[in-house]
Amino acid sequence: MTVTPPSSPSSSSSPSSRERILARIRAAVAEADDAPAPTRDYLVSHIPDDPAAALDLLHRNLTDYRATVHRITAAGLPRLIADVLEKHGARSVAVPDGLPREWLGATDAEARGDEGPLSARELAATDAVISGCALAIAETGTIVLDAGEGQGRRALTLVPDLHVCVVRAPGQIVASVPLALPRIDPTRPLTWISGPSATSDIELDRVEGVHGPRKLEVVLLLAG
Amino acid sequence: MSRTHLGMPSFPPFPEAAGAAVHNATLRANLRHATHTIRDRRAVAVAELADWDRLREAGRQIKDHTLRHLDRYLEQLESAVTAAGGTVHWAADADDANRIVADLVKATGEREVVKVKSMATQEIGLNEALAAEGVSVYETDLAELIVQLGDDRPSHILVPAIHRNRGEIRDIFRAEMGNWGRAARDGLTDDPADLAEAARLHLREKFLRARVAVSGANFMVAETGTLIVFESEGNGRMCLTLPETLISVVGIEKTVPTWRDLEVFLQTLPRSSTAERMNPYTSMWTGTTDGDGPRAFHLVLLDNGRTEVLADATGRQALRCIRCSACLNVCPVYERAGGHAYGSVYPGPIGAILTPQLRGIQSEIDASLPYASTLCGACYEVCPVAIDIPEVLLHLREGVAAQGGKGHRMEKAAITAAGWVLNRPGALAAGEKLLTATRALHPKSPPGAGAWTGGRELPELPARSFRDWWRRNRR
Ligand code: SF4
Numbered sequence: 049m050t051v052t053p054p055s056s057p058s059s060s061s062s063p064s065s066r067e068r069i070l071a072r073i074r075a076a077v078a079e080a081d082d083a084p085a086p087t088r089d090y091l092v093s094h095i096p097d098d099p100a101a102a103l104d105l106l107h108r109n110l111t112d113y114r115a116t117v118h119r120i121t122a123a124g125l126p127r128l129i130a131d132v133l134e135k136h137g138a139r140s141v142a143v144p145d146g147l148p149r150e151w152l153g154a155t156d157a158e159a160r161g162d163e164g165p166l167s168a169r170e171l172a173a174t175d176a177v178i179s180g181c182a183l184a185i186a187e188t189g190t191i192v193l194d195a196g197e198g199q200g201r202r203a204l205t206l207v208p209d210l211h212v213c214v215v216r217a218p219g220q221i222v223a224s225v226p227l228a229l230p231r232i233d234p235t236r237p238l239t240w241i242s243g244p245s246a247t248s249d250i251e252l253d254r255v256e257g258v259h260g261p262r263k264l265e266v267v268l269l270l271a272g
Numbered sequence: 273m274s275r276t277h278l279g280m281p282s283f284p285p286f287p288e289a290a291g292a293a294v295h296n297a298t299l300r301a302n303l304r305h306a307t308h309t310i311r312d313r314r315a316v317a318v319a320e321l322a323d324w325d326r327l328r329e330a331g332r333q334i335k336d337h338t339l340r341h342l343d344r345y346l347e348q349l350e351s352a353v354t355a356a357g358g359t360v361h362w363a364a365d366a367d368d369a370n371r372i373v374a375d376l377v378k379a380t381g382e383r384e385v386v387k388v389k390s391m392a393t394q395e396i397g398l399n400e401a402l403a404a405e406g407v408s409v410y411e412t413d414l415a416e417l418i419v420q421l422g423d424d425r426p427s428h429i430l431v432p433a434i435h436r437n438r439g440e441i442r443d444i445f446r447a448e449m450g451n452w453g454r455a456a457r458d459g460l461t462d463d464p465a466d467l468a469e470a471a472r473l474h475l476r477e478k479f480l481r482a483r484v485a486v487s488g489a490n491f492m493v494a495e496t497g498t499l500i501v502f503e504s505e506g507n508g509r510m511c512l513t514l515p516e517t518l519i520s521v522v523g524i525e526k527t528v529p530t531w532r533d534l535e536v537f538l539q540t541l542p543r544s545s546t547a548e549r550m551n552p553y554t555s556m557w558t559g560t561t562d563g564d565g566p567r568a569f570h571l572v573l574l575d576n577g578r579t580e581v582l583a584d585a586t587g588r589q590a591l592r593c594i595r596c597s598a599c600l601n602v603c604p605v606y607e608r609a610g611g612h613a614y615g616s617v618y619p620g621p622i623g624a625i626l627t628p629q630l631r632g633i634q635s636e637i638d639a640s641l642p643y644a645s646t647l648c649g650a651c652y653e654v655c656p657v658a659i660d661i662p663e664v665l666l667h668l669r670e671g672v673a674a675q676g677g678k679g680h681r682m683e684k685a686a687i688t689a690a691g692w693v694l695n696r697p698g699a700l701a702a703g704e705k706l707l708t709a710t711r712a713l714h715p716k717s718p719p720g721a722g723a724w725t726g727g728r729e730l731p732e733l734p735a736r737s738f739r740d741w742w743r744r745n746r747r
Contacts, residue, residue, distance in 0.1 A: 065362040065363060065364045065368055066362040068364050069346075069362055069364060069524065069573070069575045069579060070343045070346070070347070072575070072579035072580075072582075072583075073342045073343045073346075073524075073579055073582060074343050075583070076579050076580075076582035076583035076588075077339070077340055077341075077342070077343075077582060077583075079585075080340055080585065080588075081340075082340065083333070083336040083337040083339070083340035083341075084333070084337065085333070085337055085529075086330045086333035086334045086337065086533075086536075087329075087330065087333065088330055089326050089330075090323040090326040090327045090330055090536070091321075091322065091323045091326075094320075094321060094322065094323075109549060113548070113549075113552070165563070168479075168480050168514050169480055172476070172480055185550075187549065188542075188549040188550035189549060189550065190550045195561070195564055201563065201564040201565075202509065202512075202513045202555075202564055202565055203513050203514060203564075203565075206506065206509050206510065206513055207514075225534075225535050225538045225539055226535040229531060229532060229534060229535050230532075234493065234496040234498045234531050234556065234558055235356065235496065235558050236558075236561070237555075237556070237557050237558075237561050237564050237565055238554075238555070238556040238557070239509065239553065239554070239555055239556075240550065240553065240554035240555075240556075241552065241553060242548070242549070242550035242551065242552050242553075243552050244552065245504065245505050245506035245552055245553065246504050246505070246552050247414045247468055247504055247505045248431070248504070248546065249413070249414040249415035249418070249431055249433060249505075250414070250433075250438055250441055250464040250467055250468070251302065251305070251306065251437060251438055251464065252305075252306045252309050252310060252431065252434075253438075253464045255464045255465050255468045257468070257472075258414060258468050258471065258472055258504075258505035258506055258507070259412075259472060259475065259476070259479070259505050259506035259507045259509070259510055260505070260506025260509055260510075260552070260553060261506075
């Protein structure tokens with residue numbers, strides 16, 4: 049029989065279950081054939097290495113999953129944000145730590161900083177949230193949030209009903225999932241967002257907007 | 273050792289359990305519409321990726337490699353989760369896991385738990401176990417909410433209320449929501465958007481108040497200690513973010529070695545499951561983070577029969593399953609029988625091979641499950657981790673046949689199940705079409721030869737149809 053190391057001290061389970069499971073696993077696979085690590089001969093990306101193509105594909109895929117997408121340069125961003133908030137009748141907006149203040153330069157909506165921090169109930173009573181992102185993936189139409197600068201705690205981009213998310217193009221856009229993972233820090237809390245929340249639980253009929261933000265507006269912030 | 277708990281323990285054998293379902297024309301129509309819609313969409317989503325077969329093969333290799341060295345990867349996972357501020361618990365069986373979770377919940381002083389849909393917690397009957405300890409569990413996935421409010425059982429891995437139509441859902445919401453929290457508004461219609469809004473309002477107050485959440489996970493990364501939950505509605509994000517304590521119950525086979533391995537499954541799972549390039553929300557967390565999300569994180573690693581499956585050289589491939597439900601959606605038998613017929617939380621082709629292995633084949637339902645198939649191979653074709661379900665079914669039939677002589681109770685259950693399948697011309701015709709296309713995949717021995725023939729020599733799986741073969745060879 050294999051001798052197993054003692055249970056690690058911060059593990060609170062009964063050591064017997066731990067040792068029992070590990071011993072059963074060792075016995076179960078003792079005679080099994082070797083199973084080598086994967087060959088990974090799949091593609092790194094499905095599109096050409098071209099930032100303009102990636103931007104277009106991201107735009108298309110986001111729209112396909114019912115996000116509203118805008119393209120703008122820095123000079124027009126404050127006006128655009130103000131218009132988007134107004135279009136949805138949003139009078140209050142949660143502002144993550146580190147969000148560039150000038151983005152809110154044109155809106156009349158009440159900015160609610162998270163220094164407090166905002167409670168879940170306060171967030172529920174806040175109409176919108178504006179955030180940046182860590183990364184966007186063109187092939188899947190996905191935005192990745194890592195709770196970094198300008199994104200805030202996960203609750204901020206979850207509880208309000210409207211999420212306005214700014215993606216810097218081309219710097220924050222990658223073509224594919226395999227190209228995205230090396231740029232993401234797994235030790236941070238991560239949220240991958242592909243369109244607004246949705247359900248198909250009723251007769252597989254897709255309905256947008258259940259528990260997360262019901263509206264997702266993505267701003268592709270172009271250099272120049 | 274007690275029998276492995278998989279929910280719905282005392283259940284009639286396959287055809288009887290299917291009986292109620294197939295006589296319900298509404299259910300049949302719902303199910304047919306739903307499975308055909310989703311399977312067509314899946315085919316489109318998969319066709320978008322030129323390297324699908326290579327991704328599928330990589331998924332298979334990653335899972336096989338992990339299973340081969342599961343002891344090592346679980347220890348690595350435990351260290352990584354612990355280093356990131358989480359606490360790891362090991363549960364040998366359902367009772368173990370339920371006791372651990374109940375104790376953790378009670379230690380918080382809370383009497384309410386919000387829950388993200390999870391097969392593992394259904395498998396161990398966690399909700400019932402917590403209820404017995406005086407803890408109320410609120411399912412927050414829309415379909416699970418429908419099942420819970422309707423005092424019903426799930427019938428599909430991904431869409432547990434697939435057997436309910438909109439009118440039934442409206443009636444359940446009207447009748448039951450008020451008993452558990454915020455009632456549905458007067459005049460609630462059967463428009464899916466209206467129903468989703470009712471669920472949003474009903475659950476929002478629970479999310480804002482919740483202090484403890486229970487989840488499963490789709491993957492656990494050994495090298496980083498990261499857990500991943502795929503979802504669509506945002507209820508998962510709510511449960512994983514707002515409460516102070518998070519308890520995740522996860523089968524040991526959900527481990528993958530590296531962060532990089534996710535690049536395969538992040539591409540294959542959404543397309544296989546909801547036929548999307550990516551599902552709306554995927555959450556990943558590693559232990560706890562100061563000032564963001566739960567302050568306490570507990571991971572309960574669940575065996576509950578998995579190590580016994582692992583010991584079977586043919587059957588262990590079932591542990592590669594990533595619970596995408598693609599095999600259910602293409603199965604001609606599932607389409608006609610419905611999910612409840614399978615007598616466990618795991619319905620369809622994957623259930624037919626997983627349940628008898630986890631639970632053993634001592635009961636009639638479990639002995640009959642390997643026969644609930646036309647062996648057409650469509651499930652294998654769509655499986656993103658290439659589980660050869662027909663191969664495992666045949667292997668399990670040998671096990672059933674070996675259990676007793678001709679005419680014993682299990683054999684009868686098995687033959688009744690097979691007879692049910694074979695007397696459904698639609699299922700067979702659909703199956704045969706697929707079978708012809710996949711014949712090369714099939715083993716040479718006839719299905720369950722021992723059970724059928726008491727040892728008579730049989731022709732190889734015939735070039736002629738399976739139905740003819742069966743007619744000729746049944747007693
Ligand atoms: S057996 Fe394969 S197709 Fe079926 S649910 Fe599991 S992974 Fe998906």
